[in-house]
Amino acid sequence: MTDLFGGHPETTTLSDSEVQFLDTTLRDGEQAPGVSLTPTEKAEIATKLDSAGVGVIEAGSACTGAGERETIDRVTSLGLDATVTSFARGVKRDIDLALDCDVDGVNLVVPASDRHIEDKVETTRESVIETAVELTEYATDHGLWVEVLGEDGSRADLDFLERLMRRAFEAGADRSCYCDTVGHATPDRTLSVVSRLTALGPTSTHTHDDLGLAVTNALVSVAAGADLVHATINGIGERAGNVALEEVAIALEHGYDVETIDTAALYDLAQTVAGSTDVPLAPNKAVVGENAFTHESGIHTDGTLKDEAMYEPYPPALVGRERRLVLGKHAGRAGVRAGLDEHGIDVTDEELSTIVDRVKTIGDRGRRVTDADLLTIAEEVQGRDRDRRVELLDLTAASGGPTPTASARLAVDGEERVASGVGSGPVDAAVSAVREALAIDATLESYRVDAITGGTDALVTVEVEVSHNDRSVTVTASDADITRASVVAMVDAFDRLLSATTPVPLAND
Structure with a gap:
């Protein structure tokens, strides 16, 4: 009692x-x-x-x-x-x-x-x-x-x-x-x-x-x-x-x-x-909010990596959740290293310091550092190129008729593929064309226009979250054309997912 x-x-x-x-x-x-x-x-x-x-x-x-x-x-x-x-x-x-x-x-x-x-x-x-x-x-x-x-x-x-x-x-x-x-x-x-x-x-x-x-x-x-x-x-x-x-x-x-x-x-x-x-959960909602078991602060991430209960009152599994360590302006060395370790990337202490600085710079601009961002930063700091399995070679989209259409030309493991698609709009049609070309069962978990700059050379930033085989990746891409930005982000997400797994068979045309 x-x-x-x-x-x-x-x-x-x-x-x-x-x-x-x-x-x-x-x-x-x-x-x-x-x-x-x-x-x-x-x-x-x-x-x-x-x-x-x-x-x-x-x-x-x-x-x-x-x-x-x-x-x-x-x-x-x-x-x-x-x-x-x-x-x-x-x-x-x-x-x-x-x-x-x-x-x-x-x-x-x-x-x-x-x-x-x-x-x-x-x-x-x-x-x-x-x-x-x-x-x-x-x-x-x-x-x-x-x-x-x-x-x-x-x-x-x-x-x-x-x-x-x-x-x-x-x-x-x-x-x-x-x-x-x-x-x-x-x-x-x-x-x-x-x-x-x-x-x-x-x-x-x-x-x-x-x-x-x-x-x-x-x-x-x-x-x-x-x-x-x-x-x-x-x-x-x-x-x-x-x-x-x-x-x-x-x-x-x-x-x-x-x-x-x-x-x-x-x-x-x-x-x-x-x-x-249609009543969304507030991110800071107790128990079930998105941030309830999410850690960004360097001090909290470091403590959580040493002891899972350091900054949590009870384990997330108790309420059907999973713990998330995210990177942003408050990230520390422990959190960044954990993110790199998750992708099997080894770095020196000097490289880690540079990567942490780059992560904080992105976070200072009000952006969350995605998996793709971290991998790209690591590649640039280490001076290495990632072997891409999927590349976008060409994209055309038309929305003047009653049904928006698009055509995409991709290089997949060195093989050129062309596919077309239709959709409710040019972006939907273009994404359908990419899916058709890859014949991959990846799921688009979220899509949003993250930011739009002003002026005649306005850039739109698109963020997509894509999952495949129990893994997910969040990627952003910017372009003056929202359709192209969306497809570039999708293609990069697919490439990241496929490159991070043991060989995944891509269907033949």
């Missing part, structure tokens, strides 16, 4: 009893502005949540409409181990619609604060209690698992909230839920409320991040006895979002030895939800 509050005599402790998640990505998360999930996307996310060991999945709100009920039906038909629920307001019809979707339970929400009771619903406290009791009995009589949520509970009169939930339990509710609906609560308020509710029966916690306290309040809730945490993947949701499931899961496991789900599935879940919702 670990004391979350430093042994304060008036607080409780975070026990090692079982804690589970109720994931509401498919309901509360989808209420984020601009987010709308298809039945297929909801089914995919639900399946991955279930595989990760999430105990309860709130699949949506059956009362929303026919389309929403279709998505809930899709989830309930998957045969998941998780309990699948529907959000239900304090009206009988919502429960009936949830039953039609064959859910296992309902998350029954009734107003708890006077602001919601009197101003929103225009009713009385006694009427709210009567409704909660009546609908709880109705739902349980129909075999549903029932969780009663007191909306805006963090701003409710605590004596009334306690009375409401006591009556709900007496009516057969399986659990109550503390709702910090508007992210209003401080940790001490959360502790007071949840401690009172857990004395009545099983209690959940539902926190929002409007004050940046969602994770803290979720942990305080668990310390106060809550054993089910409502959360969303990536913390998506209305306003500042819900508490992020991945952050609570790793905080409980790493900080308090409380295991909840298979944390190795977190990064894949994060990527799936980010892709389905």
Whole structure:
């Protein structure tokens, strides 16, 4: 048993009893502005949540409409181990619609604060209690698992909230839920409320991040006895979002030895939800952000190479990640040498010093130093030429007609190859022509125009990331013609990948 509050005599402790998640990505998360999930996307996310060991999945709100009920039906038909629920307001019809979707339970929400009771619903406290009791009995009589949520509970009169939930339990509710609906609560308020509710029966916690306290309040809730945490993947949701499931899961496991789900599935879940919702992950997002296990600083890279735990709280594999050492203006000798070693390049101390200076110069211009950049720098410093397997000899592209076309002439292992391609634009057509000429199954992972200079001799810089046979390379190229810059970068990336592997057969024409 670990004391979350430093042994304060008036607080409780975070026990090692079982804690589970109720994931509401498919309901509360989808209420984020601009987010709308298809039945297929909801089914995919639900399946991955279930595989990760999430105990309860709130699949949506059956009362929303026919389309929403279709998505809930899709989830309930998957045969998941998780309990699948529907959000239900304090009206009988919502429960009936949830039953039609064959859910296992309902998350029954009734107003708890006077602001919601009197101003929103225009009713009385006694009427709210009567409704909660009546609908709880109705739902349980129909075999549903029932969780009663007191909306805006963090701003409710605590004596009334306690009375409401006591009556709900007496009516057969399986659990109550503390709702910090508007992210209003401080940790001490959360502790007071949840401690009172857990004395009545099983209690959940539902926190929002409007004050940046969602994770803290979720942990305080668990310390106060809550054993089910409502959360969303990536913390998506209305306003500042819900508490992020991945952050609570790793905080409980790493900080308090409380295991909840298979944390190795977190990064894949994060990527799936980010892709389905078109809500990208911030690079500095805890646990799943691109920079969470990325090191550039020379001091940090050197320390990490000596001891992987030097600058990381837990190993990246715990959440399905890999460590990345990148080069830029803060790079040091250890990081640069590690990058060279990865490509099998031996350098003297003098050569290494020159390469580090060159890397820092590029970084000072605001650019990330790619694998291709590092290899090129090393080649120039050592005065050697790389044996190229692929070279671009000629490129033509036309976009005046209805379908953009392009033709590329390449030298592949000394053999000339010519191929043509079509695409949605001249760049797409040119890249298709190069792929056709090489007949290589490399994947274009990312493509972006990195910078455009001004003036009549404007240069466009294109950056591509290409992967092949479990290796990837990032290459940049600049030219006044965006099509040529794109193809030069692609060809150089293909050449780097092929030259770095044991002979890779290139298909004949």
